[in-house]
Amino acid sequence: MVAYTFYEADNRVRRYAEALAKRGDVVDAIVLRRAGQSSFVVIRGVRVHRIQKRLIDERGPFTYLRKLLMFFFRSAWMLTVRHLKEPYDIIHVHSVPDFEVFATLIPRLMGARVILDIHDIVPEFYASKFKVSERSFVFRWLLLVEKMSIAYSNHVIISNHLWYEKITQRSVRPEKCTTIINYPDLSIFASRGEKAQANGDFVMCYPGTLNWHQGLDLAIDAVALLRDKVPQLKFLIIGDGPDREKLKTMVREQHLEDRVELRGFVPIEEVAGTMAAINLGVVPKRKDSFGNEAFSTKIMEFMAMGVPVVASRTRIDQYYFNERLVQFFDSESAEDLAAKILELVRDPAKRSAVCTEAADFIRLNNWDVRKSEYLDVVDRLAKHQGASVRVSSS
Helix, strand or coil, rough: EEECCCHHHHHHHHHHHHHHHHHCCEEEEEEEEECCCCCCEEEECCCEEEECCCCCCCCHHHHHHHHHHHHHHHHHHHHHHHHHHHCCEEEEECCCCCHHHHHHHHHHHHCEEEEECCCCCHHHHHHHHHHCCCCCCHHHHHHHHHHHHHHCCEEECCCCCCHHHHHHHHHCCHHEEECCCCCCCCCCCCCCCCCCCCCEEEEEEECCCCCHHCCHHHHHHHHHCCCCCCEEEEECCCCCCHHHHHHHHHHHHHHCCCCCEEEEEECCHHHHHHCCCCCCCECCCCCCCCCCCCCHHHHHHHCCCCCCCCEECCHHHHHCCCCCCEECCCCCHHHHHHCCCCCCHHHHHHHHHHHHHHHHHHCCHHHHHHHHHHHHHHHHHHCCCCCEEEEEEE
């Protein structure tokens, strides 16, 4: 697996890698590292190579691009060296960025098969992150890179059905693609019974990246609006990202230090442990061009943990869910978010009903049930069903 990500916190990369390792395949993960982490570790049978340190402090496109290019050249070197020693059957490259797939050039020429996994569609992601027009030169150039990267790959995995429709219309034949959404791994995320806070608090939680399109400023505004109506409400934010300092400033300026906690990065297992004790999950994405279609794994993980969810009314979440499964609020409206939180705080019966419906949904939509979709792709590309495969995940 090759991925410009932190392995411990990336559910999608881990699900693939650990499913392969569990069945006996040899798996390397070539990824990023945080300060203080070792450059190599084995996690659940996966050999994790952390080849580049990253601080999530990018303030502009050139800083972001420079880090991506450094990772590209380092991962290309490592893939080539390791392939010459012990050839890979499959190299599974995770985007963002799409062009990372070309780091596999030497192994691919020597026979390795390449999967491109599109977590986020890059042109729209870039436009949202750096506030540029979809008519700009950079956007059109990124569309060209998307097409070239897909053409180079042997197979493409797309992370939701809306993006499958978009990408197959503009960049690839449908028969070259598979859609695999972010199903929860029940070995990590599973309900642990009724939530109860010893101190009487009602704890709301968001785990994930701290980007503008995630709408966390709206959630903080909602907490401020509920200051007097729900004095027991606490908001826990788990994760890191470019908006961290802005959010800390918001909390300080609105005097919410006793209500809002920014905890920073923690591994997936610790996120699940925290979810086991919270009362409400919140996914407050903005309904811009990217956020409107970016599927969030957090909603289904909350469902798997038996936690009710209040989520922005985006196109993607309405595609997969309904009002029986989650409590929707009007995107970008802190007032409506506050009203929906208040409704759920005051109505434990509704919270329970939502959790019951969600549990039925998760029984049919989890990684244990769906992982065969991915394993079939790997085996088909490797052309030896059931054999041990050596996979690099980037």
